[in-house]
Amino acid sequence: MFNSSFTALSIWNDSQVRENLLWYLAVSTNEKPAKYLIARRIPINVELKESSEEKLWEEHEKATLLFLKAWHDIKSGKIDINELKSADPSLIDLNVELTKRMLTHCNFCSWNCRVNRLEGKKRGVCQLEHASKVSSFFHHLGEEIVFRGNQGSGTIFFTSCNMKCGFCQNSDISKDKERGITFTPKKLATAAWLLRMEGCHNINFVGGDPTIHLHTIVESISYLEQLDPTDEDLQHIIKVKADYLFAPRVNSAFANHQGLLNVPLLWNSNFYMSDQAMKILRTLMDVWLPDFKFGNNRCALRLARTPRYFDVVSKNHALLGKWGENFVIRHLIMPNHIECCTKVVLKWIKVHLPHALVNIMDQYHPDCFADPNNSQFDEKRYGDLARRPTKYEIVESFRYANELGLNFEPITYEKNMSDIRL
Ligand code: SF4
Structure with a gap:
């Protein structure tokens, strides 16, 4: 019912639109598994904590090739997600470790500030340390029809930005890094879980810009598949859920691909990202809005x-x-x-x-x-x-x-x- 009303939107009758967004549509309607579910099933062969960052990137390159092969086979229908075994450690864990390393000499975006955001003694252009703040999250009904559909785009607004547009149309959050509440990766995963369980067609990471929160977002994605939200996390995040009075009921059928929690992830960004950020997101984002x-x-x-x-x-x-x-x-x-x-x-x-x-x-x-x-x-x-x-x-x-x-x-x-x- 939910899926059929989304696919019934007349925009999908446009063959070019459909062709360009085929993967996203298949994940959104739970016909295919999101990339993060595939990445969880790509084994890696490296000591995560002990290895140098260079070594981790070498392994990332190899794991990305395996990921692409699996993604291709799933897209074409040659294999099914359940034919792949969940791996520990996996490409998801490698992504998490790499973003943690990057945070200590921040190169998430092309400013390449090289500051240690864990220590927080020096700030980069975005002015952020390691904590991420979310100003609001809700069913966004103003995005493009392919993203807002009839249930909304599950949009999460992060604070601060790495660009300094003097005419910013979102300046309340992009220019005020304190305008929100801190979301740990688990709390962020809980917000994504809630939006999807309420029927959102995707999870839309935006700001400001999401790139400067890469470590929090990537770690949150690593929790999605197995997430069992706590009351404490739900009570915390609900403080900034902008539409909680009007939101529909939670229903796990909205998020189910072969028994796995499924949702397409959308990167909504100014695209001033580093090569390394692009490489990590390639294995996690199902659709992009640059x-x-x-x-x-x-x-x-x-x-x-x-x-x-x-x-x-x-x-x-x-x-x-x-x-x-x-x-x-x-x-x-x-x-x-x-x-x-x-x-x-x-x-x-x-x-x-x-x-x-x-x-x-x-x-x-x-x-x-x-x-x-x-x-x-x-x-x-x-x-x-x-x-x-x-x-x-x-x-x-x-x-x-x-x-x-x-x-x-x-x-x-x-x-x-x-x-x-x-
Ligand atoms: S995210 Fe970009 S602007 Fe912020 S510290 Fe890192 S490199 Fe600098």
Whole structure:
């Protein structure tokens, strides 16, 4: 009933949408097992605590090859998850250990701050130590239809960010690292468990940005399969569950693939991630929702104080295509940035990921330092972003995407605020 109402949504009649999100849809409807269940069944052959980080990465490379073979065989129907034995230690444990090591010289994202976040004596750009805070979690009914469906996207909002966009549309949490409560990995797993048991179509890790919480998220995923939530953890997390009064009842049938707790994991990120973070997430995320904002390094440096943006983010997008992942690219139309950003990003997608699903978003509004009504308004730096995009700018963005032959209409038009269509 729950699965059939999701698959019955008309968006899935679009063959391109379906093809691009085939794996995600199969996991969401419990026809296939999530990647984390496969990773749990990939054995590793290395001493986790004793080995050097270099040695762990060597083992990760080997285990990833085994994972990809198993993933391929499960996708094609050649094997079934229950033909694979749960391993101890497994690729999941290796991912956990690697993120713990990375935390001591943080290279989760491309700032590559190299600070020891366990010690916490020095802070990196995100200003975080090792603890992760969640500001809220709930059934998100505002995401793309393929993610929100009819039960919502199980969205978990983490605090702080590694980019410094002066116009941030989520600044209450991205610029305030204290705006939330601490979630241990077990508590985070409990939140994911609850959202899925309430019928959410996916677990959507977002912020701020989730990358800066990589260690907490990866460890939480390692608990999902066997999770037996405690009352204490449930009582703690419920404090920030934004929709608990309206949420549907818990039902394990929503999350069941052959008796295993199953849910697709969604990485909703600015994509300013390190190569190492990408490698770890490849074996855990079933679907990706990357942002691609700026068409050049210069605009990103001025408006988001983020160096090498285009180089890093385009490289990570290209990896998704190379790896055969399921994803939807988000691009936010910004006023006065149609030529330097929108068109460049769209052209890049055409050249490198011509079949990708794209959401060209028209909801930009001036916020934070770009908002003339805000006392912190910085006209010199963000004056070009101090208004909404015009109708002409939105139409021109759509026209250009159409001219390029991009696959943007089904996702974009279903959701765009302005109701502008070509
Ligand atoms: S997550 Fe990124 S910004 Fe934060 S400390 Fe690590 S490398 Fe620096």
